[in-house]
Amino acid sequence: MILNFTVEDYVLGCLLNNPEYRDKLLVIPEDAWTVPEYREIFRVMRDMYFKKPNFQVVDILPMFPPTVQDTIGFLSFETVVTVFFNEYFEEFMNRYKRRKAREICEKFIMNDGDVDSLIAELDTVRNYQAYNVTSLDMDKLLVAYYDHIEKLYMSGGRIAGVPTGYPKLDELINGLQKGTMTVLAARPSMGKTTLAVNIATNAIRDGYSVLYIDTEMPPFAIMNKIMARGGVATYEDLSKGRLTDEQWKKFIAGFNWLKGKKFFLRSHNLTPRITVYDVLSEIRKIKAQHKIDLDLVIVDYLQNLEVDSHYRSRYEEVSAISRTLSNIARTENVAMLAVAQLSRNVENREDKRPILADLRDSGQIEQDAHVIMFLYRDSHYWSKEEREKRKNDPEANMAELIVAKNRDNQLDTIILYWEPEKQVFVEAKEQ
Incomplete structure (x- = not known):
């Protein structure tokens, strides 16, 4: 039959x-x-x-x-x-x-x-390949393991993953490791998109290839963040085209620096509906058209991706998105940085620092992620009067990057400082 x-x-x-x-x-x-x-x-x-x-x-x-x-x-x-x-x-x-x-x-x-x-x-x-799941016998495993350790040894002990550009963070998490998903989560207006763009800019500066999938901002807003981070002008002035002659020269220099960089942007402005399966498709298109293997894929943000099918609950839908992104990282051998939104539960506590339970809509994200980081700024919760009173206080622009899950290492908090005009986070010198 x-x-x-x-x-x-x-x-x-x-x-x-x-x-x-x-x-x-x-x-x-x-x-x-x-x-x-x-x-x-x-x-x-x-x-x-x-x-x-x-x-x-x-x-x-x-x-x-x-x-x-x-x-x-x-x-x-x-x-x-x-x-x-x-x-x-x-x-x-x-x-x-x-x-x-x-x-x-x-x-x-x-x-x-x-x-x-x-x-x-x-x-x-x-070049479309439906991957095959295979196991390694001990001899094959040893060969692969030897090559891996030899590569690290020959690099002089450099971090194994794609550098974020933040040395203390890289030392703690060993970079954004290929084949795994790292989650960067925060409440709205904490600066998570800016930090993600900073990481992308640092990666392309160091010669890595990056795909940035944006589900919220216009593409030029992302470019303004990159240019502001490079010191061309403030984000606001770039948004309005309000540049001095000197700033215009810096803009041209930044423009020329970016030309030829391995940076790819998929924006919701270009294709309003972005599904989790589009992420896989985009990676494979870039590989086929540009003959490169991507190093880093940034999804901003996870809960805004769509799926083709209907789920009985938002929990199941986000779980499917999370699991698929984690699988894509593994099968395509890319470092996946997924930006995520935190639930409002944070606002109901006296201490508003995020915890793992605050990951919005799905505990599956916690299971799928290799590393989970929370971005927190205490000044975000200051009153208008307190902000005005403490505007010159160093704590006004202080941020905490809380590493709440780190599969291969310890947990810690990295202190960052936020420079709003440049749209950049920098590590504190002493921690």
């Missing part, structure tokens, strides 16, 4: 019956399925995988009308032999890539498109 199955029948049947293959649910594009009914089944399976990786077929059956239930029952019953899954899956993905390539070429011919864009799009399709 299996010999009469299509490739899609067999792949979907294997995914229904075998939890060991379900990691593929994270990398199969929805349009890889040519049968609309299969696409619907796939979406539900992918959502269920986030909540319960070892789910049974009976767990998802009630979510479908009777006709689809019959299809699921048939596929599950007939796909008994699953040992050929890898071969069928490879053919399934090859057919998807051939269809995509044909669509791209037809669109190019119909619209008299740009040749460079055509080649870049075809490269994206050609």
